[in-house]
Each structure stands twice: as C-alpha cells, then as structure tokens.
C-alpha cells in the first residue's frame with residue numbers, strides 16, 4: 497500500500513491509499529480520482545507523504561474513503577427499495593379494504609362470526625387483541641405501516 501498526497505486543480509490537498517503506483521495510474525487514467533472537497537477530477541500527485549511511526553497492520557483499520565461511500569449507498573438503496581414495496585403494499589390494502597381504525601379486532605370478530613357482510617378491513621389493534629383474535633382462529637396479517645409522508 498502506498499499513501500499518495502494528492503492535489504486537485506482547485507488547490508485542495510488530500511491523501512489516498514493505493515495498492516501500488518500502478519493502481520494509482522489506472523484510477524487516475526479512468527478518472528476515478530476526485531477531490532473530496534470540490535469533486536474535481538483534475539487530480540494530480542503531490543509529494544508522497546511520509547508516515548513515520550505507523551505500522552503496516554494499522555492501515556487496514558482505515559479503509560479508503562471511496563469504499564465506505566459505496567457501502568453506504570448500497571445500504572441506502574436497499575432501504576429505499578423496501579420502502580417502495582411497503583408503500584405499494586399499503587396502497588393495495590387501502591384500495592381493497594375498509595379502514596376501521598382502532599376497532600379492527602371488533603370488526604374482524606363481526607365478520608368472522610357472520611354478524612356483518614364479509615369485507616376486507618384494515619386498522620389498528622393492540623398486541624393483546626391480536627393474540628385473542630388468533631386464539632379465536634380469526635385470520636389476519638400484520639404489515640409494517642409506514643407513515644404517509646415517507647411513502
């Protein structure tokens with residue numbers, strides 16, 4: 497691993513680790529190097545920075561900033577996808593079912609025991625009520641419900 501002191505055309509200096517000098521050349525040629533301050537891709541090598549008193553093993557604890565960025569964005573896109581799926585599910589339920597609010601358990605029982613015409617419902621219920629419904633053999637599903645502003 498080689499630590500290079502780099503500099504952009506805007507005069508910002510920063511450091512980056514490379515496997516070897518060829519790795520630097522490759523990334524530089526492909527325009528993969530960018531200034532962390534101004535995003536300029538016109539990056540050139542400044543003087544190599546001497547690192548005195550730093551052992552080889554310690555370097556691995558500080559991965560290159562680009563690797564961390566990639567991991568973060570992958571986690572983000574996964575959450576966005578899940579969010580879209582849940583929002584989609586919510587829309588389907590809202591279209592197909594009647595909202596009964598906190599009276600979900602009561603309404604579910606009415607439907608189950610034939611006191612009212614069968615229809616799809618959704619609403620809120622407590623954990624105790626949900627357990628009681630299950631004990632009575634009433635089928636229902638629980639879905640993560642995102643607040644609308646996030647949907």
Ligand SMILES: [Zn+2]
Nearest residue numbers: 504508531534
């Ligand atoms: Zn810059």
